[in-house]
Amino acid sequence: MSRSRDISAGTTRDIYTYTATSGQTTFSGADDSSSTLSYTAGKINVYLNGTRLSAADYTATNGTSVVLAAGVSSGDTLDIEVFGIFSIANVGEGGGAIYVNNESITTSYTIASGQNGFSVGPVTIESGVTITISDGQRWVIL
Numbered sequence: 001m002s003r004s005r006d007i008s009a010g011t012t013r014d015i016y017t018y019t020a021t022s023g024q025t026t027f028s029g030a031d032d033s034s035s036t037l038s039y040t041a042g043k044i045n046v047y048l049n050g051t052r053l054s055a056a057d058y059t060a061t062n063g064t065s066v067v068l069a070a071g072v073s074s075g076d077t078l079d080i081e082v083f084g085i086f087s088i089a090n091v092g093e094g095g096g097a098i099y100v101n102n103e104s105i106t107t108s109y110t111i112a113s114g115q116n117g118f119s120v121g122p123v124t125i126e127s128g129v130t131i132t133i134s135d136g137q138r139w140v141i142l
Contacts, residue, residue, distance in 0.1 A: 012084040014107055022074040028065030034128045035108050037080060039063055045081040048072060105129055111137050118142065 016031040030036050041061045046053045048068075059067045066080055104124045110132040111117045118140040125131060133139050 012107070012109070014082045014084070014109065016080040016082065018078045018080075020072045020074065020076040020078060023071035025068045025071050026065055027068075027078055027080065031080075033108065033130060035130075037064060037066070037082075039080070039082040040084065043083040047079040047081065049077055050079075105131065108132075110134070111139055113137065116140075 014035075016035055016037045017033065018027045018031050020027075028037055039060065041063060044060055044066070046058050046060070046066055048057075053068075057069050059069075060080075066078075068078075072078070101119050101123075103122060104126060105119075106126045106129060108130045111134060113134040113136070115134075116138045119142070121141045123141055131139065
């Protein structure tokens with residue numbers, strides 16, 4: 001997972017996974033986990049059966065679908081890795097700071113190997129949203 005070096009802004013990462021039908025070229029809407037694809041053009045990576053595709057192999061310009069240059073086989077897996085930006089509100093006097101997070105998690109998220117995370121509760125995870133924590137990592141809710 002990528003993170004910004006700037007403490008006031010960072011990068012989010014979501015992965016949408018689709019299982020293809022024979023000859024399928026367009027991937028949009030709900031993925032295999034019922035999460036609806038949404039992205040900013042130019043801020044995605046696309047993987048077919050684990051191999052990263054070059055930008056020439058697909059079109060992704062409208063924020064809601066990815067169109068492959070060639071159809072794929074039934075059962076192939078297409079992963080769409082989406083990057084976004086989040087900001088942390090910093091408030092405080094004399095060098096102090098308050099970090100603010102939303103009470104509701106609306107996008108699936110993975111805490112990758114080598115990273116940990118925290119939230120301040122109460123925290124609600126919306127229906128259909130999955131939080132994945134890699135083995136040996138931690139997510140703490142205070």
